[in-house]
Amino acid sequence: MRILGIDPGIGICGFGLINTSGLNQFEVLDFGAVTTKVDAPMPFRLKELYDSLLEVLEQTKPEVVAVEKLFFSKNITTGIAVAEARGVVLLTAEQNGLPVYEYSPNEIKKALTGYGAATKSQMQEMVRVTLGLKEKPKPDDAADALAAAITCAYLYRTGKNDEYKFSNNRGRNYMI
DSSP: OEEEEEEOOSSEEEEEEEEEOSTTOEEEEEEEEEEOOTTSOHHHHHHHHHHHHHHHHHHHOOSEEEEEOOOOOSOHHHHHHHHHHHHHHHHHHHHTTOOEEEEOHHHHHHHHHSOTTOOHHHHHHHHHHHHTOSSOOSSHHHHHHHHHHHHHHHHHHHTOGGGGBOOOTTOOOOOO
């Protein structure tokens, strides 16, 4: 199964594609980040993100998309911009008929490390080890996206993914 993980962001949106077959067998197919122009107006940046995500989907051909849920910190302005970018991610996946699974940062941390308060460094190391990479994936946003994809694969195998499925108004029932 080809799983595209996405770590939404307006300035940097990380993505990571894995292929999984069998228990704990992962192959990294691609990862990186989509960036937008910092000084551009928000509508332009959202369109730029949308166009770039369409290109990523076309090139990677995922079967499923795993998206990190929004985590609000103290900076509400940044949170709103990330929420807008997240909306573009969800729309792009839906328009392409892809099932979307959403995970909170704590759920992703728990799936990879067994501890919901793992540090960023611990998470990056677990992504590296799990995927058999020589170095931690860069940028950090790509590592976070790969972590979301691994979480999706783990929860699929345990049969617990349905509770993380993004519901839609068309009544489709996605099965992966």
